Amino acid sequence: MTTPSVLFVCVHNAGRSQMAAGWLRHLAGDRVEVRSAGSTPADRVNPAAVDAMAEVGIDIAGERPKVLTPEAVEVSDVVVTMGCGDTCPVLPGKRYLDWELADPAGQGIEAVRPIRDQIEVRVRGLLVDLLRPSPVA
Numbered sequence: 504m505t506t507p508s509v510l511f512v513c514v515h516n517a518g519r520s521q522m523a524a525g526w527l528r529h530l531a532g533d534r535v536e537v538r539s540a541g542s543t544p545a546d547r548v549n550p551a552a553v554d555a556m557a558e559v560g561i562d563i564a565g566e567r568p569k570v571l572t573p574e575a576v577e578v579s580d581v582v583v584t585m586g587c588g589d590t591c592p593v594l595p596g597k598r599y600l601d602w603e604l605a606d607p608a609g610q611g612i613e614a615v616r617p618i619r620d621q622i623e624v625r626v627r628g629l630l631v632d633l634l635r636p637s638p639v640a
Contacts, residue, residue, distance in 0.1 A: 507633045508536035510579035516541025516568035518549040518607040519585040522619055525556050525563040526626040535633055540575050544568035552607055555615040559623075581633070600629070 509527060511520035516539055524539040531537070545568045556563045569575075573594070576582055581598045586606060602625055607615045 506534065506536050507581065508538065508579045509581045509583060509629070509633070510575055511537075511539040511583045511585065512541065512571055513585040514542055515545035515608065516571075517545035517547065518552045518615070519604050519618065519622065521548050521563050521566050521568075522552050522556055523583065523585070523622050523626055524566070525561045526623050527630065529561045530626060530630055535630065538575055538579060540569045540571035542571050544570050549607055549615075551610060551612045551615040552619070554612050555619045558616075559619070581629070583629070
């Protein structure tokens with residue numbers, strides 16, 4: 504079985520996509536290849552997102568926002584979009600999920616915690632799906 508790969512995409516790659524990537528790396532270890540990117544990357548990861556993830560023992564402080572490229576989409580099996588709209592490239596043969604989540608940009612940690620927790624639930628569900636054995640033909 505090949506290692507599944509997931510790309511998390513949001514506009515700035517500073518909050519939602521970074522938290523989702525952090526959760527998936529934490530929960531999956533080396534069982535899933537994880538990437539994140541943004542259509543218009545910010546200068547740094549949202550400090551409230553860093554703090555919210557640190558509260559649950561996940562360190563994303565060393566992450567940097569990255570620009571979304573067609574190549575990143577091409578090498579990913581699943582592309583999870585979080586509010587990037589029409590700027591996300593759509594390639595045939597890829598599985599796309601769109602997660603409607605509030606944008607933590609400019610929010611304090613009190614507003615970011617529930618977003619972090621919603622992301623955890625979705626990432627856990629995605630991980631179960633990714634690691635489920637394929638039916639034998």
